[in-house]
């Protein structure tokens with residue numbers, strides 16, 4: 001099954017309140033998962049504009065408003081509403097719920113570690129995206 005996608009267990013559904021988002025770090029990716037009531041949607045966690053934390057945005061319909069400069073990101077396409085002018089999208093991920101657990105479909109890692117999914121608390125943001133731990137310089 002290498003080269004395929006895999007379903008990764010993320011968190012119990014109750015950890016993502018209705019019409020809110022939560023950030024998760026899984027397989028080296030930062031992903032924002034949103035509870036729309038009838039479904040969960042998952043997209044890349046950082047705004048395509050300047051990297052705002054999309055999981056902290058306001059959810060309206062199937063859109064999240066970036067907390068930094070209010071770009072509206074469609075949770076189904078991952079693209080900003082302004083995409084017709086200046087295409088700007090984040091990745092989207094399939095989700096499903098199984099036995100009360102939200103799962104996200106991810107590409108299988110290419111040699112990288114995986115399986116260490118966890119839900120980040122609001123206070124648990126990485127201090128910086130250019131962490132020294134994996135910087136060769």
Ligand code: FES
Nearest residue numbers: 047050052066069
């Ligand atoms: S960083 Fe999201 S709108 Fe600017």
